[in-house]
Amino acid sequence: MPSFDIVSEVEQSEIENACANVMREIGTRYDFKGSNSSVEADGNIIKIAADDDLKLKQMHEVLQGHLQRRGIEPGQLDYAKVEQAAGQSVRQRVTVIEGIDRELAGKIVKSLKGSKLKIQVAIQGDELRVTGKKRDDLQDAIAHVKGMGLEQPLQYKNFRD
Known part of the structure; x- marks a missing residue:
């Protein structure tokens, strides 16, 4: 029959490659010069750290664009609550939903x-x-x-x- x-499902290597491309783009963008913004993948969890809320929102757009180019749809991303870090810094965890x-x-x-x-x-x-x-x-x-x-x-x- x-x-x-x-x-x-999502390929782990695609998540890691997209995060590496986001870091490369952040390093070359003028609006991120001198900032301590970062994106790192840890399995199905992506950790985003930014200087403020504005940079965090810009990083969301960049991350979604790179993930979408690699076949990971925005519907598979689950954004956790934004956490305050030292000073005005913020961080957020994004879970890539599988299954x-x-x-x-x-x-x-x-x-x-x-x-x-x-x-x-x-x-x-x-x-x-x-x-x-x-x-x-x-x-x-x-x-x-x-x-x-x-x-x-x-x-x-x-x-x-």
Whole structure:
């Protein structure tokens, strides 16, 4: 039976490369001259440190641009509360979301079952396995999930015939 998996994953090397590019760009920008701004990746957590709120907002824009060029959508970023550091300095942790949580998985399963497509959907940890008798049904299922307008970006992998 044909099947495929719905997943939400990110390559660690892409996060690290994007952070290195952000640091390189910050080093060359005039508005960051002499500032102690930094971005570093630690697994799925990105730590941002800036001199003030304005620089932090500029760093968000630069970071999102570099991450998006590397295939990481803004919907996969979860910004924590801004923390005050010494003086006017601020820091923030950004978590890159991986996997499909139970709530989102339930929403996708309910929507697919309500679409009257001849498919079966199973939750397997933090991914979904969709199986059906025909390849066309699976392609319709992919189109249906894409049309749901979910904030978290999803990938469709392991398409087997």
